[in-house]
Amino acid sequence: MRGLSRYLIISLLLWAGLVSHVAANRIYIKDINGLLSKEELATLRAVMAREVEFHSQVLNLYDPLFVPIKVFRTREEYQRYVERDTPGWRPSGGFYSPVRREVVLYKHREYMQTLLHEAQHLVFAAGLTRPPTWLNEALSEVFEMADVRENGVFTQIKQKRQAQLQSWLESGDMPKLASFFALSYEGWESLVMEPEPVSYTLSWGVGYFLMSSAQGRKSIHDTIRYIRDTDWRYQGVIYPGGLVALERDFHRFVLDMPAEYEL
Ligand SMILES: [Zn+2]
Numbered sequence: 001m002r003g004l005s006r007y008l009i010i011s012l013l014l015w016a017g018l019v020s021h022v023a024a025n026r027i028y029i030k031d032i033n034g035l036l037s038k039e040e041l042a043t044l045r046a047v048m049a050r051e052v053e054f055h056s057q058v059l060n061l062y063d064p065l066f067v068p069i070k071v072f073r074t075r076e077e078y079q080r081y082v083e084r085d086t087p088g089w090r091p092s093g094g095f096y097s098p099v100r101r102e103v104v105l106y107k108h109r110e111y112m113q114t115l116l117h118e119a120q121h122l123v124f125a126a127g128l129t130r131p132p133t134w135l136n137e138a139l140s141e142v143f144e145m146a147d148v149r150e151n152g153v154f155t156q157i158k159q160k161r162q163a164q165l166q167s168w169l170e171s172g173d174m175p176k177l178a179s180f181f182a183l184s185y186e187g188w189e190s191l192v193m194e195p196e197p198v199s200y201t202l203s204w205g206v207g208y209f210l211m212s213s214a215q216g217r218k219s220i221h222d223t224i225r226y227i228r229d230t231d232w233r234y235q236g237v238i239y240p241g242g243l244v245a246l247e248r249d250f251h252r253f254v255l256d257m258p259a260e261y262e263l
Contacts (some may be wrong), residue, residue: 026064033070051120057221074106075108094111116146128227
């Protein structure tokens with residue numbers, strides 16, 4: 001069983017009290033400024049349910065999960081709100097605040113993607129205090145491309161990023177995963193700059209690779225479990241064959257990426 005039908009059946013069983021399942025986490029979304037449509041809220045809810053299901057396999061998420069969202073009409077209103085807490089900070093289209101546990105954004109051209117991206121940060125933070133930056137961004141980058149359909153939640157390719165990854169492979173400039181994973185938050189931020197947002201390109205690529213197979217998803221879960229139980233500073237990936245195998249498989253994947261797949 002896949003996607004929505006599986007979700008519906010699990011929901012029915014839960015409702016009937018027959019099984020206790022991780023997807024039982026109650027999600028309360030509050031659109032504080034009332035700027036999101038019913039359809040947008042339904043999309044957000046469906047994607048968050050999938051995120052909760054994914055993370056709940058290894059983490060105890062807050063239940064109920066409160067999701068306060070502040071959407072602003074303009075960049076100016078948004079910036080004014082940011083200034084109240086952190087004067088001088090100029091975030092891009094949106095962010096998740098771990099202090100207020102809220103998602104903040106404004107209505108720019110791709111605000112729905114930003115909303116789905118930041119929502120993943122909220123869900124991950126509801127189970128793990130300090131997820132590694134690269135992994136947190138990798139999952140958000142994949143979930144922001146979610147497309148909710150009757151038969152499931154799909155994620156779609158980011159073509160510009162794919163082109164960048166392929167050209168790195170061709171020119172021999174593909175950054176090494178070991179040094180990428182080891183980046184501190186500051187190191188990560190220093191590689192965000194346009195026109196080549198190296199860190200986001202790589203995190204999306206590795207995320208899109210790992211989430212595309214059962215083995216890859218297991219790797220993410222094993223990694224999170226290891227961080228949770230053994231070493232909260234761990235920045236690598238638990239992968240069969242280790243980093244060498246991961247790098248090899250990732251490069252192969254980059255050469256032939258699927259246009260989309262079910263999450
Ligand atoms: Zn992010």
